[in-house]
Each structure stands twice: as structure tokens, then as C-alpha cells.
Amino acid sequence: MTFEPTPLAGVYLITPKVFGDERGFFMETWNRRVFADAGFDLDFVQDNHSRSARGILRGMHYQTEHTQGKLVRVTAGSVFDAVVDMRRDSPTLGQWFGAELSAENHRMLWVPPGFAHGFLVLSEYADFLYKCTDIYHPASEVSLAWDDPSVGIEWPLPAGEAPQLSAKDSEGLPFDQAPRLA
Numbered sequence: 001m002t003f004e005p006t007p008l009a010g011v012y013l014i015t016p017k018v019f020g021d022e023r024g025f026f027m028e029t030w031n032r033r034v035f036a037d038a039g040f041d042l043d044f045v046q047d048n049h050s051r052s053a054r055g056i057l058r059g060m061h062y063q064t065e066h067t068q069g070k071l072v073r074v075t076a077g078s079v080f081d082a083v084v085d086m087r088r089d090s091p092t093l094g095q096w097f098g099a100e101l102s103a104e105n106h107r108m109l110w111v112p113p114g115f116a117h118g119f120l121v122l123s124e125y126a127d128f129l130y131k132c133t134d135i136y137h138p139a140s141e142v143s144l145a146w147d148d149p150s151v152g153i154e155w156p157l158p159a160g161e162a163p164q165l166s167a168k169d170s171e172g173l174p175f176d177q178a179p180r181l182a
Contacts, residue, residue, distance in 0.1 A: 001028075003038045003110075006097045008085050010112040013099055014071075018106055027106060029073060030131065040110065042069065048130040051076075052121045057155070057163035058128075059118010060144040060172065062086055064179050066137035067113035070130045077126030078102035079119040082153050084144060087114040088180035096153045103127075114181045116144040120155050120163055142179055145172035 004013040016027040028034075035042055052058060059082070062068075072081060082098035100122070101107050111117050119128060146153065146169060157163060 001034055001038070003040075006099075008083065008092050008095060008097045008115070009090065010110075011083055011097055011115065012110040014108040014110060016106055016108070029108065030071065042071070042133060044071070044131040044133055046132040046135055048132065048136075050128045051125060052128065053125050053164075054121050054123060055161065055164050057118060057120045057146055057165055057169065059169065060084055060116035060146050061118060062114075062116040062142055062144070062181070063137050063140045064142060064181065065140035066134045067181060068136070069113045069133035070111040070117060071108055072101065072111060072117070072119075072128065072130050073106075073108040074101045074103055075127045075129055076103050077121065077123035078104070079121050079123075079126050079128060080156050081109050081119045082117070082155070083109070083111050084116040084151055084153070084175075085114065086116050086144070086178065086181050088182060090114070093180070094151060094175055096151055098153060116142075116178075118146060118169075120157070122156065143168050143172035144178050145174050148172075148175045150175045
């Protein structure tokens with residue numbers, strides 16, 4: 001695997017080695033020893049799988065308690081995945097990073113605790129998998145406004161189109177009102 005740092009400290013694009021032939025492919029997506037050797041001592045406690053249709057935007061979510069680190073990937077389709085640094089004392093507080101994750105490029109994103117996370121489905125549908133380092137704690141979940149101009153995430157939306165949002169995501173907090181994390 002290759003672990004590529006991003007401009008946000010702690011966030012990494014990860015590309016597994018893919019072994020393929022005319023029968024298909026094989027890849028290892030999680031190996032505790034390989035990740036530990038790369039400096040990631042992770043203990044995953046929950047796996048999640050979501051399916052969403054084109055144009056759906058899920059996020060930008062984070063928790064103020066039971067903060068989750070997430071290893072995310074796409075097993076069918078394609079998404080634009082984005083994170084925003086919500087760490088109070090971080091030099092990149094309020095900055096974002098985004099990348100396309102797809103079944104074809106096999107890339108994964110490591111999102112450490114302290115980041116808001118979300119994705120926009122680019123394909124007809126996408127299956128999105130999360131390995132999480134802590135349990136989901138709905139009582140402390142926060143939705144950051146996906147379109148806050150002070151953050152300025154450059155979502156790859158077709159001209160003139162708005163994403164499809166849940167009620168919770170359409171009421172996301174502006175960055176200046178969203179809680180910071182330690």
C-alpha cells in the first residue's frame with residue numbers, strides 16, 4: 001500500500017496494491033501490521049456500508065464525543081469525498097481536502113478524528129464503506145454546512161444543479177457556529 005499525505009495533517013490517501021488478471025482482481029484493504037508499520041495504530045470497532053444515488057450529498061458530519069477516525073472507500077461507483085479540519089488548535093482549522101474515490105481507482109481515505117466528513121455521489125449509485133475507530137454517537141453529531149462559503153469546498157456539481165440532501169444536512173451549521181474539537 002502507498003500512504004500519500006494530503007495538505008491536512010493526519011489525512012492520507014491510501015492506494016492498495018491491486019493484483020488482477022482476466023479473472024478479476026484481489027487487493028488487501030486492511031492489515032493491522034501494514035498500517036502500524038506506516039504509523040497508523042488503529043483499532044476499528046464499527047463497519048458501515050451505505051448506498052446512495054447520483055447527486056446525493058451526505059455530510060459534512062462529525063461528532064463532538066466519541067469522535068471517529070474513518071477509513072473510507074468505494075466498492076461500486078464513484079464519489080467525491082471531502083473532509084474539513086475542525087480541530088481547535090490545528091494550523092489547518094477550517095481548511096478542506098477532497099478526492100475522487102471509486103471502485104476503479106481503489107483509493108481509500110484515512111480521516112482521523114477531528115474532521116467533518118462527507119461525500120457527493122458522481123456515478124449512477126455508489127456503495128461507500130467506512131471502518132470506524134469509535135461507535136456512532138448520534139447525540140453528539142454535528143452537521144457542518146456543506147456549502148459554507150468560508151470553507152469553500154469545490155463540489156463537482158453539474159452547473160446549476162444542487163445536491164440532494166437529508167433534512168439534517170440541509171440545516172448544517174455555518175463554520176463560524178460549528179463546535180471545534182480538541
